Amino acid sequence: MAHLQPLQRITALLLCAAAACGGGGSADAPAAAPSRSGDVWELDSIDDRARTKAALLAFVSGTHVLLVDGNDTYAGMRLTSGGKAPDGGQPLVLGGGIEATLAPSGDAMQLRFASGETLPMRKRVSGGSAR
Amino acid sequence: MNARVLMLGAVLLAAPLAVAPAQDGDLDDRLVALTYHKVTGKPLDLNAAAEQSDVVRRASTFDRPDVLTAESARLGQELAAVDPRREFVVKVTDNISEYDHAKGEFSVMLFKPGVYVTANAFGKAYQIVFDNAESARAIAMAKEEARTFDARLNQSSRAVVDEIHFRVVGNGDPAGAVTGPLVVRATITSARVLDRGGAVLHTPTLSASTTASAPGSAPAAPAFDVAKADVAGLRVGVKSKDLEATLSRLFGKVARVQRSNGWYAGYTAALEVNSMGCMTIPGRNRGGQPGNVCITAYLDGDDVVRSVRVERVFPFLDGETFRSTLVRRYGVVSAANEGGGYTMGWGPEVDQGLVYDRSGPHTALTASYATEEDMMSSALNSAPRIRITLQLVDAGWAAAKK
Numbered sequence: 001m002a003h004l005q006p007l008q009r010i011t012a013l014l015l016c017a018a019a020a021c022g023g024g025g026s027a028d029a030p031a032a033a034p035s036r037s038g039d040v041w042e043l044d045s046i047d048d049r050a051r052t053k054a055a056l057l058a059f060v061s062g063t064h065v066l067l068v069d070g071n072d073t074y075a076g077m078r079l080t081s082g083g084k085a086p087d088g089g090q091p092l093v094l095g096g097g098i099e100a101t102l103a104p105s106g107d108a109m110q111l112r113f114a115s116g117e118t119l120p121m122r123k124r125v126s127g128g129s130a131r
Numbered sequence: 132m133n134a135r136v137l138m139l140g141a142v143l144l145a146a147p148l149a150v151a152p153a154q155d156g157d158l159d160d161r162l163v164a165l166t167y168h169k170v171t172g173k174p175l176d177l178n179a180a181a182e183q184s185d186v187v188r189r190a191s192t193f194d195r196p197d198v199l200t201a202e203s204a205r206l207g208q209e210l211a212a213v214d215p216r217r218e219f220v221v222k223v224t225d226n227i228s229e230y231d232h233a234k235g236e237f238s239v240m241l242f243k244p245g246v247y248v249t250a251n252a253f254g255k256a257y258q259i260v261f262d263n264a265e266s267a268r269a270i271a272m273a274k275e276e277a278r279t280f281d282a283r284l285n286q287s288s289r290a291v292v293d294e295i296h297f298r299v300v301g302n303g304d305p306a307g308a309v310t311g312p313l314v315v316r317a318t319i320t321s322a323r324v325l326d327r328g329g330a331v332l333h334t335p336t337l338s339a340s341t342t343a344s345a346p347g348s349a350p351a352a353p354a355f356d357v358a359k360a361d362v363a364g365l366r367v368g369v370k371s372k373d374l375e376a377t378l379s380r381l382f383g384k385v386a387r388v389q390r391s392n393g394w395y396a397g398y399t400a401a402l403e404v405n406s407m408g409c410m411t412i413p414g415r416n417r418g419g420q421p422g423n424v425c426i427t428a429y430l431d432g433d434d435v436v437r438s439v440r441v442e443r444v445f446p447f448l449d450g451e452t453f454r455s456t457l458v459r460r461y462g463v464v465s466a467a468n469e470g471g472g473y474t475m476g477w478g479p480e481v482d483q484g485l486v487y488d489r490s491g492p493h494t495a496l497t498a499s500y501a502t503e504e505d506m507m508s509s510a511l512n513s514a515p516r517i518r519i520t521l522q523l524v525d526a527g528w529a530a531a532k533k
Contacts, residue, residue: 075364
């Protein structure tokens with residue numbers, strides 16, 4: 001195992017702190033979503049009553065509509081930067097102790113709450129909007 | 132001897148109704164009510180309260196004004212002398228649930244969210260809820276032990292008596308399930324579950340902290356902090372251009388609307404997305420459909436967002452799902468109200484003119500549950516759609532404007 005030199009170690013620690021050590025980083029300060037870059041993902045199967053409870057949890061946590069721009073994900077004005085796992089899953093920094101991960105699922109995405117609920121997310125077509 | 136009846140908050144009426152018959156108890160309802168007013172500072176109408184007393188009712192028409200004045204003064208003195216730390220004891224007839232094989236536990240029905248004990252005083256019903264009830268709810272045991280316990284419960288049709296020692300600590304149900312003008316928040320200091328013969332069946336281990344989330348759900352959120360709060364990820368106190376950019380990208384076209392009559396005095400403009408899309412309007416095809424999202428943000432003269440309201444329409448979901456999910460997100464509820472819909476509030480009180488649902492609660496953050504029906508769904512007797520509305524007001528800005 002390679003050992004880090006002191007300077008490398010400090011740099012790694014700073015990077016780790018910036019990315020909240022794998023959990024994704026987020027300041028409490030609100031962030032505006034970029035005007036053009038990234039893709040918007042929204043809840044799929046909105047009429048599915050079996051998923052209504054999870055959809056409500058997504059709504060109140062701001063994850064019912066997400067903007068993914070590289071390593072940045074916006075849940076409303078709440079930004080999670082980095083923290084992506086090798087499989088592409090990104091733990092989102094949300095309010096009120098709610099924990100969720102946005103993970104690739106084939107060509108789509110899946111929102112997985114730490115409490116066990118999962119929701120399929122679909123990419124919004126260009127020019128589309130929430131109804 | 133006072134009757135003690137378990138009641139269930141209206142929001143939970145879809146769940147099995149837990150009502151127990153009367154049981155003996157030495158609870159002094161008047162003293163509970165007086166302690167509630169002392170602890171909360173909520174005023175007690177001494178004249179109205181005195182009018183309910185036997186001494187006033189029995190007085191002749193001639194003597195009644197003097198008796199009323201004297202009784203009112205006596206009540207005032209009694210209220211002033213109340214010890215707010217007094218401990219009360221009540222015994223309530225209750226029942227124990229069937230064994231939950233998945234969780235390995237029985238439940239004490241009184242300690243489930245939405246259940247309360249009534250104290251009648253001064254012609255009014257005071258609803259007593261216990262803020263640490265969740266810690267007393269479960270009777271956990273392994274299956275073999277549970278089989279014997281279950282057989283013992285069946286001998287008495289699962290009826291038990293809860294002996295509860297408690298203190299009055301405030302106003303309102305922290306779980307938001309019990310609503311009304313006189314909700315007494317109490318903390319259980321000790322409790323025992325007894326069989327009909329008085330033998331102890333179970334002694335709960337109590338937590339001092341409030342547990343407001345539903346059984347089996349994730350732990351409740353940390354204490355609500357209005358400075359860091361958001362509704363569906365949207366914040367107040369931000370420049371309108373930042374919110375507008377976010378709304379435009381996530382939800383589509385944003386309209387800027389100038390001030391109109393009836394708005395709160397501090398608002399000068401608003402940003403709107405799909406403003407009428409979450410209401411069912413006859414003749415309109417896409418109003419009030421599940422998945423619809425509608426947003427209104429009010430701006431002050433400096434173009435800063437001072438209030439944001441976000442709505443989303445869902446397929447039917449019950450009030451308990453709404454309650455438990457919102458408590459999980461925002462924590463202990465400050466106040467709750469049921470009228471046309473069901474609304475819970477968090478954070479400091481704000482001017483009534485700032486709140487979307489004027490019937491209250493008038494708090495910085497509110498979450499409302501309302502049904503959306505049209506003639507077609509009513510005629511087909513189908514489950515209504517549900518409109519959830521979250522509103523956040525910049526309480527610090529509002530307070531500074533007073």
